[in-house]
Amino acid sequence: MELLEKFTKKNKQLKHMGESLAAFCRALKKKDNFLLASHVNPEGDAVGSVLAIESLLRRLGKKTLIACEDPFPDRLFCLPHKRWNQAKDVPPGRKFDALVVADCPTLERIGHVRDLLRPETQIFNIDHHISNVKFGHHNYIHPTASACGEIVFDLFKWFKLNINQEEATALYVSISTDTGSFKYSNTTVKSHQVASHLIETGIDIEEINDALYSTYSLEKIQLYSLLLGKVQRSQDGTIAWVAVTRNDLKQTGGTYEDTEGFIDFLKYIKEVQFSFFMSEMNGNVRVSFRSKGNYDVAKVAAQFGGGGHKKAAGCTIAGTLEDATKKILDQIKIAIVKQNQKR
Ligand SMILES: [Mn+2]
Missing domain, CATH: 3.10.310.30 (Diaminopimelate Epimerase; Chain A, domain 1)
Structure with a gap:
């Protein structure tokens, strides 16, 4: 317990960049029609974070659309892909009042999703890269978070939403892939704490880990x-x-x-x-x-x-x-x- 307290204290001292979680979430609440994106060549954290935020916003009664430059990565077959769209498939003229970008240090990295933006689109930037250039109108960046998914977990807590299994799977994939399966030096007490909450929802971590790390094609x-x-x-x-x-x-x-x-x-x-x-x-x-x-x-x-x-x-x-x-x-x-x- 002592260790945990020490960590929590240390984590509070490590400043996040941008506004507070509360300010970020309050601003999110005010918008209705969301476009969600991440970087080109999305990996586990990008995909998991986007899927989980999309689900969160939908549960808040918002209109949502995921659009990324690239197709859904086949190797993440343990995650649902049916809500994933490529930017090129979004009908022209579809209007959004907000764009949420996850796990992406610069706006350039979302690629052609930028073409869907209008001058009035409010940009919400949620990330853990220390190199993030704070390109959003709203920025919530936590460089000590092991994965963007770890920050998305805090959004669920703030909105007092119980995480369902689909969301838990997405966030588990985020954190597991960005920490190299909880092995890299970015792994913290919090990464494990969040993972334990996710596992409590009843997700099958053996199945997820097999899908992520032990399923190779012969090619x-x-x-x-x-x-x-x-x-x-x-x-x-x-x-x-x-x-x-x-x-x-x-x-x-x-x-x-x-x-x-x-x-x-x-x-x-x-x-x-x-x-x-x-x-x-x-x-x-x-x-x-x-x-x-x-x-x-x-x-x-x-x-x-x-x-x-x-x-x-x-x-x-x-x-x-x-x-x-x-x-x-x-x-x-x-x-x-x-x-x-x-x-
Ligand atoms: Mn990441």
Whole structure:
């Protein structure tokens, strides 16, 4: 109990950015017709948060529509997809008085959903990225939350709504995926507390965890096998990286989506402190970073206009894989030197 009190105290001292939860929720209450969105290439936290907020608003009697740039990710089949729309499928002329954006540090990252906005649309920005630029008319950002879903849970509490199983599943997926199944350093007492409330609703966590972490297609296994054979390391072994090319996908029948999570294998190598995973895409290279210990990959990603968290970040670099690799390695080496000087 003592630990819990200590944590709660510490958590209160850590300031959220933007307005208070009460002010944010009161402003939400005043709107009627909501559009909900998250970032392009949505993962578990983005999808789970959006689904749960949509359900919350619907239970408050609001009109809602989810529209994201990308289709519902197949791998999240444990979540309902029937309310998910792509921005391109929203009928033109449909009016919204509010947009809720979850788990998204900048408005650019919602992609073409921006085309659905009108000057009068009020933007509600709910997030946990420390890099969030507070682009909303209303912002509620909690950088110490392990997942955006953890913050959405607080919204349910504020509105005094009992979370149903569908909402609990969505929020569990949010928190579980953003904490690497409660393993990453962003996992807190609160992540576990919220999870315990969600489990109390009677959701089947074995089924959810199997769906999230133990259901692979043969194509994905074959793609992983190919990529494992291509892993490269720096001379001292502290940096590891690999790239997936269009040809790799063709050869194995895997998809870009299948590669999510592959970067963890690089991190599992004992000596590795920095790892990055590159995807070759339409003349661009999409990069995910991971770090261990005190190294900060958000700063490395920021050098390329990206962002994220200290130990998990991403960016997009224009150009070839070879160029991107060289540029990234240079920046990581600078980050290592800087970090070692601090010691
Ligand atoms: Mn997140």
